Structures are given as structure tokens and as C-alpha cells.
Amino acid sequence: MSRNSEKWSVVTGRWSVRKSTYCLLLAAYCLLALGCRYDMQDQPRYTAQKKSDFFKDGKAMRDLPEGTVSRGNLREDKAFYTGKKETAGGASAAPVQTMTDASGNTLVASFPDAIEEFPVPVTEELINRGEERYKVFCIVCHGPVGNGDGMIVRRGFPKPPTYNDDRLRNAPVGHFYDVITNGWGKMNSYASQVPVADRWAIVAYIRTLQISQNPNGNIKMTSSNSDNTTNTTANTAVTATPTLPNANRQGGAR
Numbered sequence: 354m355s356r357n358s359e360k361w362s363v364v365t366g367r368w369s370v371r372k373s374t375y376c377l378l379l380a381a382y383c384l385l386a387l388g389c390r391y392d393m394q395d396q397p398r399y400t401a402q403k404k405s406d407f408f409k410d411g412k413a414m415r416d417l418p419e420g421t422v423s424r425g426n427l428r429e430d431k432a433f434y435t436g437k438k439e440t441a442g443g444a445s446a447a448p449v450q451t452m453t454d455a456s457g458n459t460l461v462a463s464f465p466d467a468i469e470e471f472p473v474p475v476t477e478e479l480i481n482r483g484e485e486r487y488k489v490f491c492i493v494c495h496g497p498v499g500n501g502d503g504m505i506v507r508r509g510f511p512k513p514p515t516y517n518d519d520r521l522r523n524a525p526v527g528h529f530y531d532v533i534t535n536g537w538g539k540m541n542s543y544a545s546q547v548p549v550a551d552r553w554a555i556v557a558y559i560r561t562l563q564i565s566q567n568p569n570g571n572i573k574m575t576s577s578n579s580d581n582t583t584n585t586t587a588n589t590a591v592t593a594t595p596t597l598p599n600a601n602r603q604g605g606a607r
């Protein structure tokens with residue numbers, strides 16, 4: 354039997370030379386193949402904000418087509434999301450009247466851009482939600498009935514104006530929404546803590562506080578939205594007369 358035989362040599366007890374060469378080659382190939390693994394995460398791709406030689410403007414990221422809106426951010430309903438009228442900000446906007454109070458605050462007394470009616474159905478459920486949220490976020494400064502005598506104010510924080518004077522009684526609902534959304538003077542914005550729907554709930558509760566302190570006044574809680582598909586109790590209240598908070602229950606727990 355020759356040395357180059359491909360068979361197992363009974364005499365030497367070894368593989369022939371050619372066979373062992375094949376084995377070596379196969380092993381080398383397997384190792385190579387493993388070493389050259391190319392995963393999808395290793396694609397030659399651009400990362401955000403990187404430069405590109407491919408596009409003429411040198412940017413790897415493409416500009417979004419005009420008018421693109423990310424999912425959930427269409428916010429087409431201007432009244433609901435901003436509390437402002439469709440015409441707001443136009444050249445026809447009336448000049449805003451201001452006055453100064455005893456503490457030197459500049460008080461705005463006319464709100465030509467703010468909507469007058471709630472953009473959501475005014476329901477008992479809405480007001481109850483507003484009460485709950487008001488007590489979480491606003492009562493500490495504005496006090497239980499909105500007189501600006503909350504606990505923080507009693508401890509020295511600047512006193513907010515009362516909700517219960519003619520200026521804020523006559524202020525349109527859009528103004529209250531705007532104050533919560535964007536802040537007002539010394540007051541912070543509560544946009545990050547209070548979602549849009551809850552802001553309207555709080556505004557509804559502020560209106561009921563105003564009614565409670567001036568029950569014979571002419572404060573309306575009308576809604577421009579009679580869509581009762583979004584709210585099962587929509588037809589229970591439009592001009593709301595909920596259980597009115599009691600002015601004497603200042604600071605009392607409930």
C-alpha cells in the first residue's frame with residue numbers, strides 16, 4: 354500500500370497525508386467562516402445627525418416633507434389645545450387692556466384671543482375630575498375657593514389674585530387654560546404635570562368655585578362641544594350646578 358493511499362493504513366495506523374490536509378483545510382475554513390460573521394447591526398449605515406458625502410446638502414438625515422406631523426401630535430383642534438380662537442394672533446386682534454394692582458402686578462383685563470366656551474362637554478364628571486386635580490396642583494397657592502390664600506402663600510409665597518373678582522369672573526375660559534399651559538407672571542406652567550384634558554377639567558372646577566362665591570352672578574359654563582360620544586355623562590350637565598364648595602371650609606380636610 355503506497356504512502357499516498359486515501360485509505361486508513363492498517364500498517365502505520367495513521368491517516369494518509371492527503372486526508373489530513375483536507376481535514377486541516379476544512380477546519381481552517383470553518384474558523385474563517387465564523388470569524389467573518391456579518392451581523393445586521395453592523396450595517397454600513399448612517400447615525401442621526403451625521404455627515405454624508407452622498408447627498409448634495411452634506412446631511413445624512415433627510416429633511417421632513419413640509420407639514421409632517423409625528424403620530425399623536427396633529428393637534429388640529431386649536432381651541433382644545435391652545436384655548437385660543439381660530440382668529441387668534443391676527444392683525445385684527447384688539448389691543449389688550451391692562452391695569453396694575455396694589456402689589457404692582459400688571460393685570461390683564463381683556464382677552465381677545467381666548468375662547469369663551471369650553472371646547473369639551475361640561476359634565477359633572479369633568480368638574481369632579483377638575484376638583485381632584487385642583488386640589489393636587491393649585492390649592493396650595495390659590496386656596497380652597499380660589500381667594501389666593503393657599504398654604505404656601507400663608508407661608509410667604511407671592512399672593513395670587515383672587516378668582517372671585519369681576520376681572521377673573523369675566524375672563525374667558527381660554528385664559529385660565531392659557532395660564533395653566535404657559536404660566537403667568539410669577540406662576541409656573543403646569544403643562545408638564547397636567548395633561549390637556551385635565552386642564553379643561555380644572556378650568557371647569559375654577560368656574561364652579563367662582564359660581565360658589567357669587568351664586569347670584571351671571572357666570573356661564575357653556576360648551577361649544579356637545580359631542581357626547583367622548584363622554585357618557587355629557588347630557589347630565591351643561592350649565593352646571595354641582596355641589597358648591599363652602600367658603601367657610603377653608604383649609605378643612607375632606
Ligand code: HEC
Pocket residue numbers: 458459460461487490491492493494495505510511512513514528529532533537538539540541543547555
Ligand atoms: C406655587 C403657587 C401657585 C400654584 C401651585 C398655582 N398658581 Fe396660579 N398663580 C400663582 C401666582 C403667584 C399668580 C399671580 C402671578 C402674577 O400675576 O405674576 C397666579 C395666577 C394665576 C391666575 C390668574 C392669572 C391672571 O389673569 O391674573 C390663574 C387663573 C391661575 N393662577 C391658575 C392656576 C391654576 C389653575 C393652578 C393649578 C394648575 C395654579 N394656578 C397653580 C401661584 C400659583
